[in-house]
Structure formats: structure tokens, C-alpha cells
Amino acid sequence: MTAPRTAPTYRIDPFDLRLFAAIVEHGSITAGARHIHLSLAAASTRLQQLEHAIGATLLLRSRQGVRTTDAGRTLLLHAGRLQRDMEALHADMAAHAHGVRSTVRLLCNTAAMTEHLPGLLGRFLVAHPDIDVDLRELGSRDTLMSMRQGQADIGIVADNVSTEGLNTRFFREDRLVAVLPREGRRATRQPLPFTDLLEKPFVGLASESGLSRLLHDRALQHGRGLHHRVRVRGLDTLMQLVGEGVGVAVVPQATARRLASDRVVARPLSDAWATRQLLLCTAGDTPTGAGAAALHAFLAQASD
Known part of the structure; x- marks a missing residue:
């Protein structure tokens, strides 16, 4: 043996x-x-x-x-x-040896990453040179999973997911709109349902982005898939391609306003899920660690 x-x-x-x-x-x-x-x-x-x-x-x-x-x-x-x-x-x-005392792990969805956080984080980082921020974009469900596993200090998620067991507070209102190539001088801006877009070619963000995952899930609920002509990394490129007539897209309303052009028309989505609240999320009343607590307090104050 x-x-x-x-x-x-x-x-x-x-x-x-x-x-x-x-x-x-x-x-x-x-x-x-x-x-x-x-x-x-x-x-x-x-x-x-x-x-x-x-x-x-x-x-x-x-x-x-x-x-x-x-x-x-x-x-x-x-x-x-x-x-x-x-x-x-x-x-x-x-x-750390050069005086950087902490790194805050912050997860958020596409709307928060592109529209709501850049200015706020800029002011915070300038005011706190001893704190770094590890900022990553994830869909709301993945963000919550990471929060529950202790892999992040702060999360920003949409209110269409269960936040049971976590502490949340209102951060921003976020509305999604459809953006389409303008056809004619008097393009309508009336609301339309998401299903009206499913027959059209899409311009989208990378498949792993929070917004892309949300739209994919919503299309599957209607038994459909999305036909993407192209995927891009940035919303500015996405809006430019919509204006060229490549396809349609769904973006945060703040993005449509910021990148508005006479070649694109934005129309509200009539679906209830398209109007969301973004929630500031932590595992406890306040995050552990001085840096995370400082950033959480800053973001909470900015949402008041």
C-alpha cells in the first residue's frame, strides 16, 4: 500500500x-x-x-x-x-509613509459616476489631501453584494433594488431618458415606453457598465434582447454617435442636458423604473475609518 x-x-x-x-x-x-x-x-x-x-x-x-x-x-x-x-x-x-492616511472604497452606478460625483469628489479631494478615493462603477445589485461582503466603504445605488440590512439615505433623483437622432425640425419630446425602442438599433456603453446591465435586464423582462450597433466607453461619444444617426440610446437626463445638440432629441421614458432615487449606502450608520466617515458626511450634506 x-x-x-x-x-x-x-x-x-x-x-x-x-x-x-x-x-x-x-x-x-x-x-x-x-x-x-x-x-x-x-x-x-x-x-x-x-x-x-x-x-x-x-x-x-x-x-x-x-x-x-x-x-x-x-x-x-x-x-x-x-x-x-x-x-x-x-x-x-x-x-501611507508620505502622509496618505486612508483610502475610501466607493462603488456607484453609471449615473452617479458620470453626472453626480465628479464635481463633489473634486471638492472633497482638494479639501482632504490626506484621503484617496478608490472609485469604481458597478450596477446597483453588484454594488450591494460588495457592500454586504465588506468590499466597499460606501455605495451609491438606485432604489429599485433591495437594500435590506444596509443603512441608506437619499442622495439624488435620477431620471433616464431616450435619446434619438433628430428627424425634422419639430421632433416630438413626448414620453415613450422603453418597448418602443426595442425594435431600433442601440448605441451603448460597455456591457459591464451599470446602465448597460440595467437595460439588458429590462429588455429580457419583455422577452427581447438589445441590438447594439456599437458600444463605447464614454457618454460623450455615445451622444455623438446617436447624433450621427447610428442608433438610439438611454442615458441619464442630466447627461442628455449636458451633451445636448441640435442633432439629438431627448424623450422621457414613461416606464416607472426610469425615474429613480439614488441612495447613499453604508453597512452601518457611518462607515468605519476616518476617511470613509468624512466622505460619507460630505456626500450626505451635499444631498440635503
Whole structure:
């Protein structure tokens, strides 16, 4: 009977990963060791210990140099990721050493990201040079999931999702409107239902944006999909393409006003879901951490 294999007690040293990556990059153990200022004997010993720790051969040696095995390619993938994470860690710690005391993780939907937060965040960051903000756009459901998992300090979500277990307060009213190429001088601005748009080609944002996910879900509720002629990264480009006649789009009303042109007509959506309240969301009454608490208080005051 074969004895069960025991896990090796040797722990992988980040330096060994750096050595391994250098050997692969430079094509030989000698060149890799030289690159990180290590003797050939020491590099060979560390490589043998690394292979023993993993329990697999990482490199195939030959007179022409080295080639990675399947295990080696897997390790190289993780080694690169870990090195990038370490570099990010050093950068973050250096920021603290230079007086940056905190980073606030803020998640929000498309409307908040593009229309409501830029000016507010600008004033806050100028007034608080010791606080950084990690700002990311997510759909409301994904934002709430991240909040419940402790992956964000503050969220801004639409009120069409359940915020049970989280603390919320009103932040802004947000209305979605349809934008269409203007046809004729007297284009109507009467409200229309979202279903009237489903037969038309769309100009949209990236599929992972909060607004794109919302429209996709609403179309599916009608048993339909959206035909996107093109997806773009910014609302300014989106509005320009609508004006060129490429297709229609749905955007926040504030966007339609800010980027209005005589080539585009904005029409309110008559659907109840198109008029929403944006909610400021935290896990408790106030976020933990001085930086997050300061930003939350600033945004709450701006919503009064």
C-alpha cells in the first residue's frame, strides 16, 4: 500500500518566484541568476528547493537553455500576478509613509459616476489631501453584494433594488431618458415606453457598465434582447454617435442636458423604473475609518 503523500513544509519565498521568472525570461539559470545578482550555485539550490516544495518539475534543462513545463507555466502565471500585487502593496505602503492616511472604497452606478460625483469628489479631494478615493462603477445589485461582503466603504445605488440590512439615505433623483437622432425640425419630446425602442438599433456603453446591465435586464423582462450597433466607453461619444444617426440610446437626463445638440432629441421614458432615487449606502450608520466617515458626511450634506 502506498503511503499518503505529505504536504511539503517548505514555504515558497517571493524571492524564489522572482528568481524563477528571471530564469524563464533570460532563458537559462546562469543568466537569470546574474540578472538578480545571485551566484549560480545559490540559484540552482533555490530552484531545486522550489521544485521540491511544489512537487513537480518546473524547467526542462538542455544545452540550449531552459523550457517551462506545464507546472512551470502555471507557476509563472501566478508569479507575475504576485509580483504585481507586491508592487502595488509597496506603492500603497509608500503612500501611507508620505502622509496618505486612508483610502475610501466607493462603488456607484453609471449615473452617479458620470453626472453626480465628479464635481463633489473634486471638492472633497482638494479639501482632504490626506484621503484617496478608490472609485469604481458597478450596477446597483453588484454594488450591494460588495457592500454586504465588506468590499466597499460606501455605495451609491438606485432604489429599485433591495437594500435590506444596509443603512441608506437619499442622495439624488435620477431620471433616464431616450435619446434619438433628430428627424425634422419639430421632433416630438413626448414620453415613450422603453418597448418602443426595442425594435431600433442601440448605441451603448460597455456591457459591464451599470446602465448597460440595467437595460439588458429590462429588455429580457419583455422577452427581447438589445441590438447594439456599437458600444463605447464614454457618454460623450455615445451622444455623438446617436447624433450621427447610428442608433438610439438611454442615458441619464442630466447627461442628455449636458451633451445636448441640435442633432439629438431627448424623450422621457414613461416606464416607472426610469425615474429613480439614488441612495447613499453604508453597512452601518457611518462607515468605519476616518476617511470613509468624512466622505460619507460630505456626500450626505451635499444631498440635503
